[in-house]
Amino acid sequence: MKKNIFAVLVCLVFTCLMLLAEETAQTPQTPPTPAVKEVDGCWYAYMEFTGPYSEMQNGINTFMTQFFGQGLTPGGSAVSMYLNSPGTVKPEELKWAFGFVVSPEAAPKEPVKKMEVKKQLAVVYLHKGPYPNLPKAHEIARKFVKDNGYTINGPVYEKYLNNPMEVTPEGLETEIIIPVEKK
16 A cells, blocks of 8 residues: 555656656747738727826726716726827827727726727737837837838737736736738
8 A cells, every 4th residue: 555655656756856847848939920911990998198107007097987987897908009109209199099999888987988999001010028028019010110121000009918917927918909901
């Protein structure tokens, strides 16, 4: 009996060591490449803000209070939309919006607005990692736009594919979506 228990324990330890070795053996991953895709349309409930991106967390908090205070329900991802560019205006003049994808039936009241984002051609780039690294990801996506003969044809937006309250910063996934047209 003792030999059987010992054999089972040895097998368990060996199995655990093998699983641990598999988890720690990391294969190098190729970074994602931007791609041109037809992006589905959606309805978007949002609030617009003006000011530096360093104030985004305050804007997000304001939006969340208004959105949930109205009894609205997200029907999809959280989205940030950038209505102008840091390269063209001063930080205090930056215009941006934050909101959620919602059902077409959603009926927000001011200051929350609703708009339809139409199906469109876009450069899509999946950023994996912490939000502070997003500016570099935007550079990669914009370079792809320029290098492949496209022009930007609408506001750039980010779609947050998971929740920072549920995953580590390294596990965050954000789609950068740049509406484009061929030059």
